[in-house]
Amino acid sequence: MTTALLEDLQWRNSIAQTTDIAELAKYLDSGSRSLYLGVDPTAPSMHIGNLVALTVLRRFQLAGHKPIALVGGATGLVGDPSGRNAERTLNDVEIVEEWVGKIRKQLEGFLDFSGSNAATMANNLDWTAPVSALQFLRDIGKHFSVNQMLARESVSARLEAGGISYTEFSYQVLQAFDFLELNRRNDCALQIGGSDQWGNIVAGVDLIRRVEGKSAHALTIPLMEKSDGTKFGKTAGGAIWLDPTMTSPYAFFQFFLNSDDRDVERLLRSFSFKSHDELDALFDSLKTNPGARDAHRALAREVTTLIHGESQTNKVENAAKALFGQSEIRDLDIDTLTSALSELPRTTITKGAVFPTWVDLITSAGVVDSKSAARRVVKEGGAYINNEKISGEDFVPTTDHLLHGRFFVLRKGKRDLAAVEVVS
Numbered sequence: 379m380t381t382a383l384l385e386d387l388q389w390r391n392s393i394a395q396t397t398d399i400a401e402l403a404k405y406l407d408s409g410s411r412s413l414y415l416g417v418d419p420t421a422p423s424m425h426i427g428n429l430v431a432l433t434v435l436r437r438f439q440l441a442g443h444k445p446i447a448l449v450g451g452a453t454g455l456v457g458d459p460s461g462r463n464a465e466r467t468l469n470d471v472e473i474v475e476e477w478v479g480k481i482r483k484q485l486e487g488f489l490d491f492s493g494s495n496a497a498t499m500a501n502n503l504d505w506t507a508p509v510s511a512l513q514f515l516r517d518i519g520k521h522f523s524v525n526q527m528l529a530r531e532s533v534s535a536r537l538e539a540g541g542i543s544y545t546e547f548s549y550q551v552l553q554a555f556d557f558l559e560l561n562r563r564n565d566c567a568l569q570i571g572g573s574d575q576w577g578n579i580v581a582g583v584d585l586i587r588r589v590e591g592k593s594a595h596a597l598t599i600p601l602m603e604k605s606d607g608t609k610f611g612k613t614a615g616g617a618i619w620l621d622p623t624m625t626s627p628y629a630f631f632q633f634f635l636n637s638d639d640r641d642v643e644r645l646l647r648s649f650s651f652k653s654h655d656e657l658d659a660l661f662d663s664l665k666t667n668p669g670a671r672d673a674h675r676a677l678a679r680e681v682t683t684l685i686h687g688e689s690q691t692n693k694v695e696n697a698a699k700a701l702f703g704q705s706e707i708r709d710l711d712i713d714t715l716t717s718a719l720s721e722l723p724r725t726t727i728t729k730g731a732v733f734p735t736w737v738d739l740i741t742s743a744g745v746v747d748s749k750s751a752a753r754r755v756v757k758e759g760g761a762y763i764n765n766e767k768i769s770g771e772d773f774v775p776t777t778d779h780l781l782h783g784r785f786f787v788l789r790k791g792k793r794d795l796a797a798v799e800v801v802s
Contacts, residue, residue, distance in 0.1 A: 383441040390647040394573035413568035414446035419454040419477035423621035426611040451503030459546040460532040460574040530577035557582025605640035626717040634678035703765040719797040743796035762789035
């Protein structure tokens with residue numbers, strides 16, 4: 379079972395580093411073993427960058443192991459220097475506490491907290507807060523070599539960039555303390571995380587060996603970048619969040635649906651829970667019939683269902699079809715329509731004002747550069763409102779065209795969309 383799991387992770391390119399993969403396999407083969415992944419509350423939601431390691435944690439649970447999802451109520455107050463070239467702004471205790479609650483709720487929907495290998499939730503503030511500074515220095519700090527701490531990549535990079543505070547310098551000691559405590563409390567001897575966490579995780583492995591005289595294991599997952607070199611999960615509008623109020627399910631679905639062809643195979647390997655044979659068929663489709671976009675759609679549908687559920691995924695998929703004339707746009711409920719239109723260029727009309735022409739609206743929304751260009755679109759038969767073709771340059775929409783008494787959807791050609799909203 380464990381050999382198959384580790385081979386599957388390698389096939390998915392989900393292993394960057396391990397302390398000793400042969401010893402790790404023996405540990406996992408000895409029964410249903412505990413492992414943990416930590417998430418710091420640096421925002422009110424996780425983003426899809428977090429999803430890379432979370433899917434690996436889920437795979438371990440599906441293979442029969444017991445995942446521990448640790449939310450860093452303590453480490454979130456300090457700040458991880460990894461991947462940064464400047465000090466993180468420290469958030470108020472009340473803000474961090476609020477974010478801990480929100481992230482815990484997201485994690486609860488991602489793992490199974492029932493059964494013989496039920497997941498466990500943890501907060502490192504529970505064991506860090508009661509420990510005094512003197513006790514921490516005497517019992518934990520004495521096991522750390524400053525020379526080794528300075529050599530950690532996250533620290534050395536910051537030193538080269540201009541310096542690091544003692545607060546962030548101490549982060550690796552706090553994370554190592556977490557591993558030690560989970561080893562004591564939950565018999566946990568494996569920590570997983572992003573490859574930028576390697577130094578912090580290994581510090582915990584060393585601490586367990588020094589304090590408890592036990593062996594422990596580390597496994598890191600490659601950080602994901604897109605083929606164009608930009609950070610995965612980032613767009614011009616910012617991060618892609620798991621919280622539907624921060625990134626709508628429609629925008630979430632569209633992010634994966636519109637993935638670069640060069641990224642789709644890698645994303646499917648990382649995020650999909652389909653079998654290798656099913657994925658190989660999608661990879662083949664991507665190469666032989668890329669225009670069908672079967673792999674893109676399978677990716678978007680599976681990941682959106684994983685985070686937002688099948689019902690919401692069906693709604694956003696129907697919304698996408700409706701916007702492009704493949705189903706009836708008036709059948710969309712107001713929440714789904716509002717979510718879908720929030721991603722489009724838009725213009726507004728004041729309630730009670732005389733409606734402008736289609737030409738004026740599509741121009742003010744920025745879909746075309748000028749009214750003359752908009753007129754050419756009408757002449758060439760590429761002008762639509764709510765998927766109905768516009769035949770004249772002087773066409774003016776009426777209140778009968780309003781969707782839910784509030785929106786028009788304009789389309790130029792097959793793919794260029796804009797929203798018009800009537801506002802008070």
